[in-house]
Amino acid sequence: xxxxxxxVTGLGIITGIGNNLAETKDSLLxxxxxxxxxxxxxxxxxxxIPVSEVKCSLEECFSLACLPLTEGYSRNALLGIIAAKQxxxxxxxxxxxxxxxxxxxxTTVGGMDRCELYxxxxxxxxxxNIYIDSYDCADSTEKIADILKIKDYITTxxxxxxxxxxxxQLGARMIRNGDLDCVLAGGTESLTKFHLxxxxxxxxxxKEPCKPFDxxxxxxxxxxxxxxIVLESEESVLQSGKPLIxxxxxxxxxxxxxxxxxxxxxxxxxxxxxxxxxxxxxxxxDDIDYINxxxxxxxxxDISEGRAIEKLFGSEIPPVSSTKPYTGHTTSAAGATEAIxxxxxxxxxxxxxxxxxxxxxxxxxxxxxxxLLSETRVRNVITNSFGFGGNDTSLIxxxxxxxxxxxx
Amino acid sequence: xxxxxxxxxxxxxxxxxxxxxFLKEIMxxxxxxxxxxxxxxxxxxxxxxxxxxxxxxxxMGIASAKMCLNEAGCGNPDAIIxxxxxxxxxxxxxxxGTIHLDQPFLNPTPFMQSTYxxxxxxxxxxxxxxxxxxxxxxxxxxFESCLQDALLQIKEGTARNVLAGxxxxxxxNHLSITRRSGHWKKGHVRNLDMLKWDSPGSLAGEGxxxxxxxxxxxxxxxxxxxxxxxxxxxxxQNEILNRVTSMLAVSELTLEDIDLVxxxxxxxxxxxxxxxxxxGSLFPATPLAYYKHLCGEYYTANGFALWLSANILKRxxxxxxxxxxxxxxxxxxxxxxxxxxxxxxxxxxxVSVA
Numbered sequence: 001x002x003x004x005x006x007x008v009t010g011l012g013i014i015t016g017i018g019n020n021l022a023e024t025k026d027s028l029l030x031x032x033x034x035x036x037x038x039x040x041x042x043x044x045x046x047x048x049i050p051v052s053e054v055k056c057s058l059e060e061c062f063s064l065a066c067l068p069l070t071e072g073y074s075r076n077a078l079l080g081i082i083a084a085k086q087x088x089x090x091x092x093x094x095x096x097x098x099x100x101x102x103x104x105x106x107t108t109v110g111g112m113d114r115c116e117l118y119x120x121x122x123x124x125x126x127x128x129n130i131y132i133d134s135y136d137c138a139d140s141t142e143k144i145a146d147i148l149k150i151k152d153y154i155t156t157x158x159x160x161x162x163x164x165x166x167x168x169q170l171g172a173r174m175i176r177n178g179d180l181d182c183v184l185a186g187g188t189e190s191l192t193k194f195h196l197x198x199x200x201x202x203x204x205x206x207k208e209p210c211k212p213f214d215x216x217x218x219x220x221x222x223x224x225x226x227x228x229i230v231l232e233s234e235e236s237v238l239q240s241g242k243p244l245i246x247x248x249x250x251x252x253x254x255x256x257x258x259x260x261x262x263x264x265x266x267x268x269x270x271x272x273x274x275x276x277x278x279x280x281x282x283x284x285x286d287d288i289d290y291i292n293x294x295x296x297x298x299x300x301x302d303i304s305e306g307r308a309i310e311k312l313f314g315s316e317i318p319p320v321s322s323t324k325p326y327t328g329h330t331t332s333a334a335g336a337t338e339a340i341x342x343x344x345x346x347x348x349x350x351x352x353x354x355x356x357x358x359x360x361x362x363x364x365x366x367x368x369x370x371x372l373l374s375e376t377r378v379r380n381v382i383t384n385s386f387g388f389g390g391n392d393t394s395l396i397x398x399x400x401x402x403x404x405x406x407x408x
Numbered sequence: 409x410x411x412x413x414x415x416x417x418x419x420x421x422x423x424x425x426x427x428x429x430f431l432k433e434i435m436x437x438x439x440x441x442x443x444x445x446x447x448x449x450x451x452x453x454x455x456x457x458x459x460x461x462x463x464x465x466x467x468m469g470i471a472s473a474k475m476c477l478n479e480a481g482c483g484n485p486d487a488i489i490x491x492x493x494x495x496x497x498x499x500x501x502x503x504x505g506t507i508h509l510d511q512p513f514l515n516p517t518p519f520m521q522s523t524y525x526x527x528x529x530x531x532x533x534x535x536x537x538x539x540x541x542x543x544x545x546x547x548x549x550x551f552e553s554c555l556q557d558a559l560l561q562i563k564e565g566t567a568r569n570v571l572a573g574x575x576x577x578x579x580x581n582h583l584s585i586t587r588r589s590g591h592w593k594k595g596h597v598r599n600l601d602m603l604k605w606d607s608p609g610s611l612a613g614e615g616x617x618x619x620x621x622x623x624x625x626x627x628x629x630x631x632x633x634x635x636x637x638x639x640x641x642x643x644x645q646n647e648i649l650n651r652v653t654s655m656l657a658v659s660e661l662t663l664e665d666i667d668l669v670x671x672x673x674x675x676x677x678x679x680x681x682x683x684x685x686x687x688g689s690l691f692p693a694t695p696l697a698y699y700k701h702l703c704g705e706y707y708t709a710n711g712f713a714l715w716l717s718a719n720i721l722k723r724x725x726x727x728x729x730x731x732x733x734x735x736x737x738x739x740x741x742x743x744x745x746x747x748x749x750x751x752x753x754x755x756x757x758x759v760s761v762a
Contacts, residue, residue: 389529
């Protein structure tokens with residue numbers, strides 16, 4: 001029996017380049033980066049380290065989430081609610097109550113944005129107790145599930161910067177296995193002093209706009225945001241007749257098993273993740289029209305990932321770009337953020353440029369896409385997400401089949 | 409969808425590591441929390457140079473994973489999956505203690521170790537294992553989601569041997585913070601008297617349990633993990649009861665086939681009635697047991713419960729300290745573990761003889 005096919009029917013996204021899908025697309029097309037001076041995070045590093053913040057205060061996040069100002073909500077949860085609602089509404093999940101629906105979310109620091117503000121209170125008084133139980137990773141997931149009334153399955157994944165790619169992968173696996181008809185999968189991450197200082201201590205933050213795959217690259221710009229996609233089974237979309245956005249045709253997860261924060265020089269984890277995804281999709285390397293690279297802009301990642309791409313694709317490397325110069329590195333949300341950015345390539349027949357690139361890396365034989373490629377054929381895209389601890393995941397999204405459209 | 413349990417490593421507040429005894433001596437606690445009894449030395453499991461930089465949770469995780477793999481005779485599993493509700497609390501606290509300073513010279517080691525996936529990835533690094541690797545971080549679904557992923561890997565045929573574990577730690581600092589939000593009993597309560605106090609809150613605990621789940625049955629297999637289900641905020645007791653019967657039906661079992669129900673009762677008078685309603689409706693004459701008086705309450709406490717179940721099924725011995733009621737099983741073929749966390753995270757785990 002052929003395995004069940006998995007389709008994408010809804011997208012929701014909020015990052016530094018837009019509060020929704022339309023704004024995101026507009027920024028991408030107009031080469032507008034979200035990276036700049038810190039406005040909302042209260043930190044002494046404000047003037048020193050650029051980031052890509054969602055351009056909303058906490059109060060504005062409540063408003064976008066259509067919620068009254070309420071104690072107990074972290075920025076992390078609010079961003080998640082905003083993007084999850086968009087995806088859920090985009091796929092009109094609420095119109096089909098018979099679907100068994102799951103939520104697989106992800107985050108790396110959870111509700112840390114409030115926890116770090118109120119930690120002194122936690123230690124000394126009872127004024128902020130409501131935030132004690134909202135600092136963990138599950139809090140935002142349960143708040144999203146409660147608002148969207150998702151009950152059939154919920155869980156939260158944390159594999160550092162590949163978290164939401166793994167959430168998408170698990171959603172697809174559960175649908176394929178017949179456990180669920182529909183899954184809202186993605187991740188949410190709010191900027192915090194916790195990880196801004198942590199990444200800074202690792203000395204991998206660029207003080208200028210990041211330049212992935214550039215010889216003079218100098219590290220990461222952190223970002224924040226949330227992104228969710230709705231996955232559905234073939235049976236489910238045939239029944240509802242709802243429009244298909246694309247098909248998820250491949251996924252692969254591999255561990256570098258090399259170092260807690262560094263990538264191996266030969267990119268074994270990245271290579272295996274892409275290879276697994278490609279094998280699963282049944283596609284050949286020349287079927288892939290675009291690689292949305294993890295491309296953080298660190299010295300280490302871009303060599304490792306670049307070599308893995310060269311090893312897998314040989315002399316037929318398709319256009320490659322990192323879109324982190326647009327959104328910053330949204331850590332746990334990066335997998336779903338870049339899944340959506342890659343899906344937009346399928347929808348708009350474009351390939352996004354790798355902003356800020358000027359000088360080729362001497363270690364690599366290829367250079368990333370320098371200019372926006374429009375009216376170009378994009379049949380299949382591969383998007384990479386790699387995390388601390390070598391948790392590497394690749395996803396392949398493909399144009400939806402015409403045959404299925406016709407049968408509707 | 410089932411898997412054989414071919415190896416276990418458990419570091420817990422009981423003497424469960426590096427011994428063949430099965431709860432021969434019961435450890436008692438009446439102060440703070442039920443704390444893990446760590447191996448006398450981590451040298452057999454971790455290179456001392458590496459372990460010096462590792463925090464306690466990471467060491468416990470690697471050590472219990474290696475105990476498990478050694479017992480199963482498995483050098484390189486096809487997947488490594490961990491469930492942890494809180495990850496390394498100790499490392500997170502180290503950063504939080506100074507974060508308000510925004511100091512430029514933060515020690516990066518606690519930050520690196522504070523990411524929740526550190527345990528799974530450190531195990532992979534130790535084993536040089538490039539296989540599938542993931543981490544679940546959803547309160548009292550963390551370990552259960554991990555088991556579900558493991559069973560799915562085996563069903564998909566992408567793995568024959570999966571290392572799956574549940575791990576959480578408590579610290580004095582975290583204890584005092586979570587005491588504020590009403591999770592723990594006040595005053596000194598002896599762990600073995602957990603159910604004698606009609607009061608809110610439970611006793612905090614911790615533990616690290618890894619299991620080698622395999623498609624292949626061995627003579628030494630402990631038990632067979634048949635199914636794992638999670639229910640989020642069930643709207644009624646009936647929803648839970650229906651889930652139990654449908655779950656058993658898939659395994660071609662009936663309620664009468666369950667020889668022992670292992671309950672996550674934790675002494676919290678706000679929620680323990682849920683367990684009694686559950687057993688009253690479904691298992692009025694079935695032997696009932698509990699376990700959190702031995703390991704304390706923590707997000708991945710079902711790791712301890714699965715270790716208990718696997719040993720009971722293999723040894724055909726139910727330690728009397730576990731019983732809640734007066735019913736006793738003749739033989740134990742099937743155990744159902746039922747746990748819930750604040751009526752939000754309910755889980756069912758079905759384990760049978762191998």
